[in-house]
Amino acid sequence: MLTRQRTIILIIKYLIMSELLKLNQVNLTYQTGIDNIKVLKDIDLKTMKKETISFVGESGSGKTSLIMLIAGLEKVTSGQIFFRNQDITRLSEDEVSKIRRKNIGIIFQSFYLIPNYTAVENVALTLELNKFKDPQNEAKELLERFGLKHRLNNLPSQLSGGEQQRVAIARAIATKPELILADEPTGNLDSENSAMISEILFNYVKEEGSSLILVTHDEKLADKAQRKIEIKDGKID
Amino acid sequence: MEKLIKLNVLGLVIKYAFKDLSRNFKKIFSIIVTLFISLFILSSILTLEDSLKKELNDNAKALLGGDLEIDYNRSQGNLDLVNRVKDIATLSQMVEFSTMISTLDRPNNQSLFTRIKTIDEQYPLYGSVTYEPEDAFNRIHQEDNTILVNENIFKSLKLRVDEKIKVQDQVFTVAGMVKTVPDVSGFVAFGEFALTGKQTLDLIKLNIGSFLNYEYKVRFNDGDDIETLRKKIQDIFKDDQKVILRYPENSASGIKRIINNFSQFLSLVSISAMLIAGIGIANTLLSFINQNNMSISVRKAVGFFSGDIKIIYYLQLLILLTTITIASFALSFLFVPIANIYISKGLGLSIQPLFSVINLFKVFTVGLLVLIIFSIPTINAIDRVKASNLFRNVFQNLQFYYSKKSILFSIILLCLLIILFTIKSANPSYSLIYFGSFFTCLLVFFLLSRTIIFLLKKLKVNSNIPFKVSIKNITQTKSITPITIMSLGLGVTLLLTLAMVGTNFKREIGKSIPEIAPDYFFVGIQQNEKEAFVQKVLGMEKDINLEVVPIITSGVSKINGKDPKTFIKPSNDSYWVIRSERRSSWSDIAPKDNPIIEGNWWDLMRPNQLQISLDAKVARDFGIKIGDIFTLNIYGKEIDGEVINFRDVDYRDLSINFAMLFNPQFAKNIPHEYLATAKFKDVNQFNEINMIDSFPSISIIKIADYLTKVTAILNQVFVAVTLISAITIIIGLIVISSAIIVQGKIKEFQNLVFKILGFSKKEIIYSSIIEFLIMFMSVISIAMLFAAIGSYFIIENIFELNWLFDFKSLILLGFIIGLITLFLIITTNLKFLSPKVYPLIRNQ
Known part of the structure; x- marks a missing residue:
């Protein structure tokens, strides 16, 4: 009896310990003039550590808004978001920045590299911010791993779309964050580059044990995730 | 933030x-x-x-000309008191005046209105004088009738060393050219100037128009306590109302x-x-x-x-x-x-x-x-x-x-x-x-x-x-x-x-000379010269606008019984009215370009009372009201005058303008000289040299020269x-x-x-x-x-x-x-x- 109880407690404890993210009745409403647009409605979601999830759905369904909330870049209208059991909706902008800096990497559809920084400098930015010992070398190693050895000191304008996205991924994962958020990471790329980016991303998550939440229209990419969640009219279907 | x-x-x-x-x-x-x-x-x-x-600041003593200046303005001052200063410090006496200097024996002689400083062997007490040639400075002390003119006079009159020139009606020898003097805070800043030995004073006729100024510069002996000596000198002159003592910290106030x-x-x-x-x-x-x-x-x-x-x-x-x-x-x-x-x-x-x-x-x-x-x-x-x-x-x-x-x-x-x-x-x-x-x-x-x-x-x-x-x-x-x-x-x-x-x-x-501005100013016309002067000028050109006004000097001793310095700060634009003696005049009628803006023209019913017409800006700056009393020192006598009107005086029109005008009924009996302005139809008709020859003590100021400066x-x-x-x-x-x-x-x-x-x-x-x-x-x-x-x-x-x-x-x-x-x-x-x-x- 005691052993069974202990086992149940251990299982619950494990489940709590390995829970990375929890969204509780999250709502997001935008005010435009006199109209209120309900973008997300009563979202409940739990993700575990090392889990990969893809959000799919039509344009305007609220996928991107959802990962903006998870990243702490927008404030919820109501509800709670727990990241590692901490309610980030109650934190100040700077406190959320601190969590994001250490634990969350973001990849955008349009890459968004700083235009006057070289590839290495773009990647080293997050490493320096997290006080890594040798940011420049670590950034170089990472870029070399992504096949960009010959592009280390190039500015973003001198890189192709695929190369820019690889630099962007390197920047997002450089600090080995627990959670990677990717918004249409292959949306601006051709099929060949898309496949390469997809491979890099999933391989990395597997190797480093990070969680991945991605938003995509690409069914192939979405299918690679352990869980595929469809969002429709601001609700999880 | x-x-x-x-x-x-x-x-x-x-x-x-x-x-x-x-x-x-x-x-x-x-x-x-x-x-x-x-x-x-x-x-x-x-x-x-x-x-x-x-x-x-560094050259304050040189700019003043000494550790202290004793200024007696137009009078030689109390020499007994001055001599007592000699016992405790080195003294240098100088007298400044303005007069005409002109070239001699040339087909077209030229003249210039010049400020002359007569100096003794002690000058300068601080700083140095630069001049050419080497012996020029000694010559003005050792040889009579020698003069050191400034660079501009030397060049514009095209003078040579040892050339003869006239100062009033006296012949002088040009000993050389003075380039700089240390005490620039006074007259030399903007005008023509010359240096001569102190004996020159006996040769020149001086009058109000000479803008005469007696100064004694004092240098303390090395090691003496400055404050103690200053105090001693202040004590020496404490009962002398005419003297002004100046110190290096007040030097070059104009330039400042x-x-x-x-x-x-x-x-x-x-x-x-x-x-x-x-x-x-x-x-x-x-x-x-x-x-x-x-x-x-x-x-x-x-x-x-x-x-x-x-x-x-x-x-x-x-x-x-x-x-x-x-x-x-x-x-x-x-x-x-x-x-x-x-x-x-x-x-x-x-x-x-x-x-x-x-x-x-x-x-x-x-x-x-x-x-x-x-x-x-x-x-x-x-x-x-x-x-x-x-x-x-x-x-x-x-x-x-x-x-x-x-x-x-x-x-x-x-x-x-x-x-x-x-x-x-x-x-x-x-x-x-x-x-x-x-x-x-x-x-x-x-x-x-x-x-x-x-x-x-x-x-x-x-x-x-x-x-x-x-x-x-x-x-x-x-x-x-x-x-x-x-x-x-x-x-x-x-x-x-x-x-x-x-x-x-x-x-x-x-802009050329203002329309109403005269061509010439004549200063230092004596009472006995007035008629002859007028005739001489009219003789050169009949169609002339000649204005001759009386002129006296007076100092403001008190305003409403109080020290005038308590009415105004030295930095104020109108402070000049009380700084030293000023020239004043009188007139039967209000000048055309000086409209009365407050009060009335002379009260003829009070001929024995000095009445004053005051520049409105000066009145404003001093805070004077109609009916206030100015105590004026005129030739050593203190006379109370009542301010009865304010005039709007624009000094920039270059016509005859005075800060103070007096009622003629009272003022005409005061010993006076004349100041004249002349506007010619054809200015070439006026013969400057001829005029200087006839009236050597009159100073002639050409407005065009002044405007050029x-x-x-x-x-x-x-x-x-x-x-x-x-x-x-x-x-x-x-x-x-x-x-x-x-x-x-x-x-x-x-x-x-x-x-x-x-x-x-x-x-x-x-x-x-x-x-x-x-x-x-x-x-x-x-x-x-x-x-x-x-x-x-x-x-x-x-x-x-x-x-x-x-x-x-x-x-x-x-x-x-x-x-x-x-x-x-x-x-x-x-x-x-x-x-x-x-x-x-x-x-x-």
């Missing part, structure tokens, strides 16, 4: 500040130029002012006043440059931050705090400021030797650049205050940048952003800036008026922008597409119309004000004003460009969309021109009004010249500024008319 960043992040922030600054150097080049020019102006002015004041007035103007110009530069910097910074909108979003997305990002920008400004302050301050040292060329000619001083840590700190502090005040609303806009923009691919243009805290902080900094510029300025009220005017202008232009937006929103737009687009651009939510109108308005106001100051100066310089000085001031204005105008243009660039960058994307939608380049240009015309036409009328008021204030109050409203020039200037600005807009827009599609679409 900002959260203190943790020390461990500081290193990273500093590193990124340096990195970003080195990468963005070109984008903020206009900030660098604007900041450099404005700090250079400020540094140059501070360095120049300090160098001049140091020169005056000129320097203070000019410093005041320069200080206003430099703060204009700083404030205008501040606006330019705010605009450029806003444009720069808008360009970096995406980079800021990325930084926020990877976990930078908003405060850290702001500090990166503030640090970049601080690095720029520090570097530019040092560079501009160092370069200002090159400016002093250039200024010295003019100063040594005009004031007889030679200045060296003076390094002052306080000035360096002041330049840095002013720069820092201006930078922070104007960058707060721009850098605060970083708080409005959202990292979530990166998901939406939409970057809204940033606006100046104020929080309550930042407004309060800016006001405190602004007050500090005002205090820094106002405190210790020659005339703090001018500085305060200036700051008040500047911010009034700013407010008016802001209100104008809101009015334009309000009115255009009401306007029903026709089908003209470019017109529609331009109105939409002006009135859209978060439009930058207020920023553009404020920048454009202040820039144009500055340009017009300086241009109007320039044209007024030019007119004043170009004034014009030469005005020309030098004009060159300085034009140079400084030109530099400030460059800043004004940079500000206008920056306002355009802020718009231009925003329009770059808009133009791309228009291009894609099928707009022609012509239509885009039209819309830009219409937009500009709407804003410029509203700005120019108000700017003209402000410029007229501003230039009036500068010309009339600071330079004390006549201001004239020249509508034609103003319109022309406005038109030229409009054209230049339009040219700037079109060229800026042309750059944005063909945007590179690829980087814009790729968000680079």
